[in-house]
Amino acid sequence: MITRETYEQAIQRASKVLEATGITITPAEREHFEVADFGLSDLDHTGLEIIVYINTERCCAKELVMFPGQTCPEHYHPTIDKVPGKEETFRCRWGTVYLYTAGEPSPSPACRPPVGSEPYYTVWHEIRLNPGEQYTMHPDTVHWFQAGAEGAIVSEFSTRSRDELDRFTDPRIQRETTIVPSAQKS
């Protein structure tokens, strides 16, 4: 869970990054900025700030804002009842993002999992994306990603997004974010 205060601060911080890099969002989009802590209550280390531009039955586009070193935890998009899982292309717009997926493990990966979550990071084939570079992740492929030291903005182009179907390696993860009043947590 995150507090209302953390939520508001994250939106403000992410909005500033978008603005500084010339990516314009509407006031309505800012209203619906998604802040995902994946239920771990440690947004600075495990989390994503997401603007969903469009998500129809057929396709989806998002902007992901990542704070420095922030990690999207390991997961995959399953094929269910012969319906292919989500296919997604990550395109780095600003900063650096490191993707990890199945394949030959990189001998000296640039990233480390968030402290305390090490057992839930199992794939180590590293793909580094600088601005303008992209990578397409196919359904049923385990992956996670982490922003570099500056943070990152990543455009995601995909088939329909159904977050509730995502399967995470870490059983503690809850995909939906719970926001509590700021006083409640103290």
Next chain:
Amino acid sequence: MITRETYEQAIQRASKVLEATGITITPAEREHFEVADFGLSDLDHTGLEIIVYINTERCCAKELVMFPGQTCPEHYHPTIDKVPGKEETFRCRWGTVYLYTAGEPSPSPACRPPVGSEPYYTVWHEIRLNPGEQYTMHPDTVHWFQAGAEGAIVSEFSTRSRDELDRFTDPRIQRETTIVPSAQKS
């Protein structure tokens, strides 16, 4: 048709617009910059400059660069043999773009068709997109669009793109661009 010189100049001009607005493309993408004159040999008025980021069986993302007043001619994406036509979302990133589609004609539209092509522009319901604004075009919907006075950058998020299936109102149009040596045209 366009000459190699026109093609190279268009790429250079479009690349500068992308660079000025902070949108990074790779050298390989610049190599494959698509310049479409739609067979009318009048690129400044009828044309598009296109970077295809990704186009799989399931989804597609492009960046469209439009010069001031440049027009993408009227067309639609047909449903064929019960396979739904292309669905596309246009998101203005920079400049202004005016979309025209079926519906209540706008009483004083901001745009005019390219001179000599007036008969082939038949839908006049105007949607103006400023940076951060977007509109989703459904299959089988006739539409055309024109950049404002500054030009525009438009992100297109869509289902698979199959340009060869597009149906244009203007029978003169050829979707594939023919590039001839610069000397040949003079």
